[in-house]
Amino acid sequence: MLRLSSTVAITLAGLLMIHCKPAQSTLTVGQISNYNANSPDHILFLNFRISGGVGGREKVELLSASAGDGKMKDIARSVHFPYQIKAIARYSASAVEREMVFEHPLFKGREVSDPSGHMRQVEVKATEGNVLIRLQQHSGLNQLELFSVSPEKGTVKIYTLDFN
Amino acid sequence: MKSIFTTLIIICIASTAFSQHYQVDTLYKKGPLENRINIVILGDGFTQEQMPKFAAEARKFADFFLAYDPYTVYRDYFNFFAIRTPSKESGVSNPGTAPDAYKDQPVGNKDTFFGASFGHSIHRLVEVTKFDVLFNLMSTHLPAYDLIVVLVNTEYYGGSGGQIAVHTLNDAANTIGVHEIGHAFGRLSDEYWAGSIYGTEAANMTAISDPGSIRWKNWLNSPPVGIYKHGLEGDAAKWHKPTNGTCLMEYLDQQLCAVCREATVERLLENINPVEKIEPDTAASIDVTAGQAFKLGLLKPSRNTLQVQWHLNGMLLPFSGDEISLKGGEIPDSSALTATVFDTTTLSRRDDSRAFRSRAVSWSLKSSVPAVFKIVASSDSVCLRNEVALTAHGCAGALKWSTGETSKSIHVTPDQTTVYSCSCQVQGQSVKTAEISIHIMPLPNATATNGGPYLAGDTIKLAAAGGKTYMWRGPLFFASISPQVSIPNATLNQAGLYEVVVKDVNGCSKTAQTEVKVDPILSVPNDQDVLVSVSPNPARDYISIETKLGGKSNVKLYDQAGRELISDSFEKKTRLPLNLPSGIYLYRVSNGSRESTGKVAVQ
Numbered sequence: 160m161l162r163l164s165s166t167v168a169i170t171l172a173g174l175l176m177i178h179c180k181p182a183q184s185t186l187t188v189g190q191i192s193n194y195n196a197n198s199p200d201h202i203l204f205l206n207f208r209i210s211g212g213v214g215g216r217e218k219v220e221l222l223s224a225s226a227g228d229g230k231m232k233d234i235a236r237s238v239h240f241p242y243q244i245k246a247i248a249r250y251s252a253s254a255v256e257r258e259m260v261f262e263h264p265l266f267k268g269r270e271v272s273d274p275s276g277h278m279r280q281v282e283v284k285a286t287e288g289n290v291l292i293r294l295q296q297h298s299g300l301n302q303l304e305l306f307s308v309s310p311e312k313g314t315v316k317i318y319t320l321d322f323n
Numbered sequence: 324m325k326s327i328f329t330t331l332i333i334i335c336i337a338s339t340a341f342s343q344h345y346q347v348d349t350l351y352k353k354g355p356l357e358n359r360i361n362i363v364i365l366g367d368g369f370t371q372e373q374m375p376k377f378a379a380e381a382r383k384f385a386d387f388f389l390a391y392d393p394y395t396v397y398r399d400y401f402n403f404f405a406i407r408t409p410s411k412e413s414g415v416s417n418p419g420t421a422p423d424a425y426k427d428q429p430v431g432n433k434d435t436f437f438g439a440s441f442g443h444s445i446h447r448l449v450e451v452t453k454f455d456v457l458f459n460l461m462s463t464h465l466p467a468y469d470l471i472v473v474l475v476n477t478e479y480y481g482g483s484g485g486q487i488a489v490h491t492l493n494d495a496a497n498t499i500g501v502h503e504i505g506h507a508f509g510r511l512s513d514e515y516w517a518g519s520i521y522g523t524e525a526a527n528m529t530a531i532s533d534p535g536s537i538r539w540k541n542w543l544n545s546p547p548v549g550i551y552k553h554g555l556e557g558d559a560a561k562w563h564k565p566t567n568g569t570c571l572m573e574y575l576d577q578q579l580c581a582v583c584r585e586a587t588v589e590r591l592l593e594n595i596n597p598v599e600k601i602e603p604d605t606a607a608s609i610d611v612t613a614g615q616a617f618k619l620g621l622l623k624p625s626r627n628t629l630q631v632q633w634h635l636n637g638m639l640l641p642f643s644g645d646e647i648s649l650k651g652g653e654i655p656d657s658s659a660l661t662a663t664v665f666d667t668t669t670l671s672r673r674d675d676s677r678a679f680r681s682r683a684v685s686w687s688l689k690s691s692v693p694a695v696f697k698i699v700a701s702s703d704s705v706c707l708r709n710e711v712a713l714t715a716h717g718c719a720g721a722l723k724w725s726t727g728e729t730s731k732s733i734h735v736t737p738d739q740t741t742v743y744s745c746s747c748q749v750q751g752q753s754v755k756t757a758e759i760s761i762h763i764m765p766l767p768n769a770t771a772t773n774g775g776p777y778l779a780g781d782t783i784k785l786a787a788a789g790g791k792t793y794m795w796r797g798p799l800f801f802a803s804i805s806p807q808v809s810i811p812n813a814t815l816n817q818a819g820l821y822e823v824v825v826k827d828v829n830g831c832s833k834t835a836q837t838e839v840k841v842d843p844i845l846s847v848p849n850d851q852d853v854l855v856s857v858s859p860n861p862a863r864d865y866i867s868i869e870t871k872l873g874g875k876s877n878v879k880l881y882d883q884a885g886r887e888l889i890s891d892s893f894e895k896k897t898r899l900p901l902n903l904p905s906g907i908y909l910y911r912v913s914n915g916s917r918e919s920t921g922k923v924a925v926q
Contacts, residue, residue, distance in 0.1 A: 193463055204462035206455050223455055227466020230357055232594050234469050236486060236507040239521045262485055268521075270484045270503075270513070271448050274495040276576035278502075280517040281445055289454040291486065293466075 184221055185321040188296065191226045198228040201296040205320070207305070209264050210287040213242050215307050215315035217265070222289070231295045235259065240268040243308040244290050252299035263307070264288020347464055348378055350385045350403035354622065356467045358596055359402040360508070362388070363461070363468045367439040367451065368476035371409040380474050380492055381405035387497050388504070393584040393591075393670050396624050400595045406464055410435035415477045415491070421446035428479050439475045439489065449481035449489055457487070470507060472500045498575040505572055505579065509587040514566065514573035514580075519558040526586035527572060532563050535796050535822060539565045539582040541672035543800050548581055550800075585671045592671075592680050597622045597629055598664055601684050608687040611658075614651035617686060619662055621645055628668040634661045636716035637699030649688075656694040657717045661685045694719060696747045696755045704762040706831035710736045711761055713743055720749030739763050769825035769835040776840035776885045776909060778920060783810040783817060783839055790825035790832070797821035797839075813841045840885050842909065842920045855912045861924035862901060868912060869896040876914040880923075883907060901925055 189196060191203065204225045211218035242263040247256055262268075265285050272278045294303070305318040353359055364384060366377035385403040388394055394401065411434040419430030424446040432440075437457050442448035451457060451473055461468055473489045475481070482490030488503035490496040505511045512528035513521065524530070529538050532550055542548040542565065551567040553559040566573070570580035579587065600620025603609055609617075621629055633640040633647050636658050640647065649660070665681045673679070694717040701712040714732040715722050724733055725744045735743065744758045767790040774784040785808040787793045795803040798819040801810070810817060818841040826832040856869045868878050878897065880889040883906070891897055903925050911920045 202462075202466045204458050204466070206458050223459065225459055225462040227462045229467030231467065232360075232469055234360075234508055234594070236484075237510055237523075237525075239523050241520055267485070268517075269445075269448055269450075270517075271445055272482065272499055272502075272575055273447065274480045274493065276495070276498070276574040278513065278515055278573075278575065280513075280521065281448070283445075283448070291454055291458045 183319045183321070185323060186221070186224055188226075188300070188322050191224050194226040195228055200228060200230045202227045202229055202231055203292075203294045203296050205292040205294065205303070207290045207292065207318070208287065209244070209290055213263060213266050213307065214309040214312035215317060217244075217307050217317045219305060219318035221320060226296075231293065238262055240266075241308070241310045242266040245306040245308050245314065246290075246292055246294075247304050247306070248294060248297075248300055249302035249304060250297065250299035251301045259292065259294075260308075261290050261292070263309075264290055345460070345464065346407040348381065348405040348407065350382055350405055351389070351398075352402050352404075353399045354402070354599065356402065358599065358622075360400060360469050360591070360594065361402045361404065361465065361467065362470045362472065362504075363465050364403065364405040365408060365437065365457070365460075365471060365473045366405070366476065367408075367437040367473055368410050368413055368415045368433060368435045370411070370413045373413060373476065374407050374409060377407060377474070377476070378405060384472065384474060384497060384500060388501060391501055392578055393588050396626055396668070396670065397588070397591055397595075398625060399622060400591055400624075404465060404468075406460065408436040408460065410476075413476060415449065415475050415479075416440035418443045420444070423447065425479055437473060439473065441479075441481055447481045448483050449475055449491060450483045450485075451487065451489055470504055472504075495575070498571065502571055502575055505583060505587070509583060509590055511572050511583050511586060514564045514570050516553040516559045516562075522553075522558055522562045527565055527570070527580070527582050529563055530561055534798070534800050537563070539585075541674070542581050542585070544802065545581055581670075585673065588668060588670045589673060589676075589680075592666055595622065596682055597666065598682050598684060603686070605684060605686050608689045610690065611649050611654045611688045612651055612691045614649060615688075616646060616648045617660060617662070618646040619664065619684065621664065624666070624668065626668075628666050630665050630667050632663045632665075634663070635659070636697070637701075637714045652692060654688055654690050655692045655717055656688075656690045657719045658688040658690065658694075659685060659716060660688055696757050698743065698745055698757045698759040700759055700761060703759065704764060706764050706829065707738065707766050708736060710734050713745075713759065715745045715747065715757070718747035718749070718755070720747055720752075722747060735761070737761055737763055764829045764831050766831050766833040767825050767827040769823070769833040771821065771823045771835035771837040773821065773837045773839050776842060776881070776883065777813050778842050778909075778922070779814060781813045781841075783813045783841070784808070785810070785821055785823075785837065785839075787823040787825055787835065789835075790827045792826045794824040794826075795821060796823075815841050817841060842911065855919040857910060857912075857921060857923060861926045863926050865898055865900050866910075866923060867896070867898045868893070868910075870912065870914065871895070872914040872917065874914060876912060878910060878912045881909045881911070883909070 206223045208220045208222045209217050238260045244261045244263050246259045265288055267283050268280045269283045270278055271281050301322050303320040307315045307317045364381040369377040389398045414433045416432045417428055417430050420443050438452035440452060471487045473487060475491045477491045478493055480493040480496055482496050482499035484503040488500045490499040512525040531537050534543055547569050548565045551564050553562045565582040566580040569577055570583060571577050572583055598619055599622050602618040609615055623629055631643055633642050662684045663681050665677050696717040699714050699716055705711055712732055712734050722729055723746045740762045742758055742760045744756055747755045769789040771787045777783055787806045793804055793806045798817055818839055820836055820838050822834055822836050824832050824834050858867050870876055876893055878891050879887055881887055889899055891899055905925055908923050908925060910923055
């Protein structure tokens, strides 16, 4: 049931987005699925599909968004591979804007181990992948900007999600 | 257009709503989600009939994790949950296309919940593919999770890291999850050399190699912790790690090293507050006229290292437990009671940890006993350049310090013994004034010297003075607590800055340094034809230097303080006039990359 609804949703989203600007979209936070207006703390789950290439050539699509109740802790794995997706939440009111750095789904480092306990890093390339962003909603949140980071092109803005 | 687009987006997002609910097993629930690290274990490739197997494997991993040091000490700081998500098919997809694919493993696709698969080009790289399914599941079932581990239902070895730790049920694969949590939670670097792009400053990786300032300097006296280069050449030689082959961040069959355990514990104590309950509530003033009990509910490590200190109006009380009772009729009005909780764990040797992670709870007290206005100092006698906290107690009105400040507490750093005063103005009452004298003790007159310069093989002699106790540190992890130190058989690596912390009878300390120079001894080949000859020795008016080495040679003469006195270039032979006081001098003769040094006595 889940897989069916997801497949349908992804297909529908893809069809709907064909005629829309790929670099910008708008989301009404209060209408995100599972958004509980009575909860004091909201965590937004945003699933982006990335394709096209690295270094600013990324095509970004918001595949799904949902919300949950609660507070996140500041626990996130550091990303050292030079190809990254950087996300910055923007606020209408004064708030600390913190960068969130994610692995680039099209070019990333992966740790491979063997049963003897040895490990090594390998480079993994893909033509399509997902960036999963979990975001604590603070008051005044009005935008989420995504940037492509690469040694060749530096930091290039690739997507803006407006919240209203 | 924008509104249409927005609507369409909302429709499409709404259509992905995750309506189905799956059973969440609570493996270990030790406390509220907001004050625990919440680890969620997911399973892939387990069918409905195999859910009991998944539940057992999830508990097995949780127990494995919680038995790992340092997590075992802080096992009550974690919650563990498992979500039962049955797959249509049992097992895992195996494309069988990688060169390192297991020959006996069946090839084929499996219809599983998260679409886990062995790698196409690197077989052991087992990853989930249905990220949208995983993400939606977490948003509806445990949105406030902290870490996710996915168990893949196969005995073949494999796994991967990243935002989500994935590994199979192979016995050797369990540590993949613990290693990945080391990255995600402890922010630890790998201790194997992963490549130049992974060179970064972290708790267990640094470009700094100075024993006195390296991140893990407090562990250098605890073998096997040391300063190890990641490699002998290139970028690997620029980065250092605390252990060599004995840490989980380097080999999966090892435990976390002391430095990694420290980083993990610090992260844990940064995120989790050991004070879980406070009685009575601190929101309002507590009337202690008839006496009152105060109690903390503490989250204790398995080896209870929590230390509680109680202060009444800034004065330390002789109680150290979780609970204290104040008798009625003794506590003045407008008093303040503070409980400070600090984890004294020896798993961390972080400097200033008490200041960084003490948790304080304060109650305002009221009483029928008249308030006593006074100033309490954190210490009334301190070493020069040390800071003192002054706090005014027993004032229900406006404060004004002799420094001009008006807050309840101030911090001062007097350079001489100083009297501070504070006034308390309560409306309708006369102004009260309190005073306190802060006595300043001078720092010791610390000195450090050495008898160099030395030649390789000499005995280095260090001397410190000016205090009662001494703590030396220097190159090659040198440490000593003696004021006079001898280091025999000096090597070139032992040259450098030696630092000594000199502490006097008052406990005041000052650091002094001395630079030790060690020159190499003959480094030319042991061949009679090319040896350098210096004569006469002892010398009076001149010395003659002769070599059979071809080409240009250089000679330099130094005094014992390392000052260069004479310099000359020559071929084969030279004669240097001497107009020097009697004493021992050092010469250095170089020819290309070859070098010869020695001592010459001048009479």
